[in-house]
Amino acid sequence: xxxxxxKRLPIPGVLDxxxxxxxxxxxxxxxxxxxxxxxxxxxxxxxTSKITVxxxxxxxxxxxxxxxxxEVFAYRDKPTFTWINVDGIRKDDxxxxxxxxxxxxxxxxxxxxxxxxxxxxxxxERLFCILPMMYxxxxxxxxxxxxxxxxxxxxxxxxxxxxxxxxxFDPVRDKLKIPGSRIRNGSMDFLCYSLLDVxxxxxxxxxxxxxxxxxxxxxxxxxxxxxxxxxxxxxxxRQVFLFKRAIAPVRELVNGFLKSESELLEDNVTKYYKxxxxxxxxxxxxxxxxRDMILNVQEMYHTQLNLKMNEIxxxxxxxxxxxxxxxxxxxxxxxxxxxxxxxxxxxxxxxxLGGMGLLLILMILIFRKRGWF
Numbered sequence: 001x002x003x004x005x006x007k008r009l010p011i012p013g014v015l016d017x018x019x020x021x022x023x024x025x026x027x028x029x030x031x032x033x034x035x036x037x038x039x040x041x042x043x044x045x046x047x048t049s050k051i052t053v054x055x056x057x058x059x060x061x062x063x064x065x066x067x068x069x070x071e072v073f074a075y076r077d078k079p080t081f082t083w084i085n086v087d088g089i090r091k092d093d094x095x096x097x098x099x100x101x102x103x104x105x106x107x108x109x110x111x112x113x114x115x116x117x118x119x120x121x122x123x124x125e126r127l128f129c130i131l132p133m134m135y136x137x138x139x140x141x142x143x144x145x146x147x148x149x150x151x152x153x154x155x156x157x158x159x160x161x162x163x164x165x166x167x168x169f170d171p172v173r174d175k176l177k178i179p180g181s182r183i184r185n186g187s188m189d190f191l192c193y194s195l196l197d198v199x200x201x202x203x204x205x206x207x208x209x210x211x212x213x214x215x216x217x218x219x220x221x222x223x224x225x226x227x228x229x230x231x232x233x234x235x236x237x238r239q240v241f242l243f244k245r246a247i248a249p250v251r252e253l254v255n256g257f258l259k260s261e262s263e264l265l266e267d268n269v270t271k272y273y274k275x276x277x278x279x280x281x282x283x284x285x286x287x288x289x290x291r292d293m294i295l296n297v298q299e300m301y302h303t304q305l306n307l308k309m310n311e312i313x314x315x316x317x318x319x320x321x322x323x324x325x326x327x328x329x330x331x332x333x334x335x336x337x338x339x340x341x342x343x344x345x346x347x348x349x350x351x352x353l354g355g356m357g358l359l360l361i362l363m364i365l366i367f368r369k370r371g372w373f
Contacts, residue, residue, distance in 0.1 A: 043114050046088030050164050054083040054176050058185045061176055069093055073100045075156065082156040083176070083191055087164035097158065102126075103151055111149040111160050118249035120256035127152040127192070127264055129253055132246045133161070133168060133199055136209040143206060143239050145246055148199065152192045152264055159195060168202040169195065189265045193272045196254065200276055203247055203283045207290065210240060214293050221297055225304035233301060237294045244287040251280045318372065322363055326356050 051066040057080045066072060075082040086093065091112055098108040104123045110116055110130055118131040132145040146167075149160040161167055172194045175183045183194055213236055220229055254277045258270060333342065333352060342348045 043089070043091070043112055045090045046162070046164065048164050049086070049088035049090055049093060052085045052087070054085075054173070055080050056083075056176055056184055057081065058180070061179075061184060063173075063177075069096055072097060076101055078155070080155070081188060081191070084156065084158045085169070086158065086160045087167070089160055089162055094160065101151070101153065101156065101158065103128075103158075107151060111151075114147070116147060118246075118253050120253045120260075122256075122260050122262050125153065125264070127257075127260070127262055129192075129196070129256075131196075131199060131250050131253055134203055134206045134243065134246065135166065136206045138209070141213060141235075141239070143210075143243050145242075150192060150195055152188050154264065155188060157188050157191050157195070168198050171198050186269070187266060189269045190272065193257075193269060193276065196257075197272075197276050197279075200250065200254075200279045200283065203243075203280075204286075206243065207283065207286050210236070210243065210290055211286075214240075214290060214297065217294075217297050218300065221301045221304055225301055225308055230298075230301055233294065233298050237291075237298070240287065240290050240294055244284075244291060247280065247283055247287065251277070251284060254280055314372075318367060321367075322360060325359055325363070329356055329359075 051069070051072060053062075053064045053066060053072070053075060055062050055064070055075060055078065060080075064071075072084055075084065084097075086097070089112065094108060094111055097103070098105070098111075102124075103126055107121065107123060107126065107128045110119075110121075110128070116130050118129075120127070120129040122128075128149070128151050130147065130149045133148045135144045135146070136142075137144050146161060146163045148162075148167075151158045151160075159169075172183070172191075175181050175194070178184070183190055217229075217233060217236060220232070254273060257265065257273045258277060329352065333340075342352075345351070
C-alpha cells in the first residue's frame with residue numbers, strides 16, 4: 001500500500017528521508033536559545049572569512065575580493081556607492097570595521113550576538129537591521145538559519161553573514177553588474193531594500209518545501225498511523241514553529257523602515273519597502289496556514305488510529321460472537337453426567353459438529369446481511 005503512495009507523489013526520495021527521522025537520532029534544535037548576557041561570548045570565530053566589495057555608480061561597477069581587512073577602509077570616503085559583504089564573523093574584524101566606519105558599539109554588539117531577534121535600529125547616521133536568512137536542508141528535512149546584519153550609511157552598505165559558504169544575494173549581484181539598472185542608479189536605501197527583498201523572497205522557497213512535506217504526511221498518515229508517523233508529524237510541527245518564530249519579527253523590522261524619518265531613506269523608495277512588507281505578511285500567513293495544516297494532520301493521525309482500533313475491536317467482537325454459541329454447545333456436551341441420552345448416540349459426535357457448523361454459517365450470513373462486517 002505504501003509503495004503506491006511513493007509512486008503517486010511527485011516528491012522522489014522524500015518519504016525515505018522522513019522514514020529516517022527519529023527524535024532520538026536527529027539533532028534537536030533549541031527553540032528558546034537566546035540569552036543576551038552570554039550571546040556575544042558564546043560566538044565562536046569563523047574558521048574562514050571572506051570580504052567582497054561592489055563599488056559602483058550609474059556608469060561603472062567593480063567587484064573585488066579583498067585579501068586583507070585594511071583594504072576595506074579605503075572605501076569609506078569614496079564618492080561612489082559601496083556594498084561590503086563580510087562572510088564569516090570574527091570579533092576583531094567586526095570591531096575594526098565598526099570603528100573605521102563610525103558604527104555605534106551597540107550595533108557592533110548586536111552583530112556579534114548569537115540568536116538575535118529580527119529588529120531594526122536608527123542610531124546616529126546609521127541604519128541597522130538584523131534578520132534571519134533561511135535555508136531548507138533537503139537531506140534532513142530541517143530548516144537552517146543564518147543571522148544576517150546590515151548596516152547602512154550615506155554611501156555604503158555593510159552586510160555581515162555567519163556562513164561564508166552560502167547566501168541568497170546572487171540576484172542582487174547580477175543586477176549590480178547590469179549597466180543602467182535600477183539598483184545601479186539608486187542610492188544606498190535601494191540596495192538595502194534589494195538585500196531585504198531577496199532574503200524575504202527566500203522564505204517562500206522554504207515554505208514550499210515545508211508544504212510538500214506536510215502534504216506528503218497527509219497521505220502517509222492514512223496508510224501508516226503508527227508511532228513512527230507520529231514522530232514525523234511532531235518533527236515537522238517543530239520545524240514550522242521554528243520557522244514562524246524566526247520570521248515573525250521581520251514584519252516589525254520592515255515596518256521600522258517605513259516609519260523611519262532618517263535622511264538615509266528617500267521618499268521614492270518607500271513603495272519598494274511596502275512591497276517587502278506585503279511579502280513578509282504573506283509569509284506569516286502561510287506559516288500560520290502550515291501550522292494549522294500540521295495540527296490537522298495530527299488530528300487525522302488520531303482519527304485514523306481510532307478507526308484502526310475500532311476495526312480491530314469490531315473483528316474481535318464478531319469472532320467472539322460467532323464462537324460463543326459453539327462454546328456453549330461444546331460446554332454442555334463436555335459435562336460428565338451419566339444421564340445424558342445423546343452420549344449413547346452412535347453418530348452424535350458428527351451430528352453435533354454438523355449442527356455447530358450450520359449455526360456458524362447461519363450467523364455469518366445474518367451478520368453480512370446486516371452489514372456488520
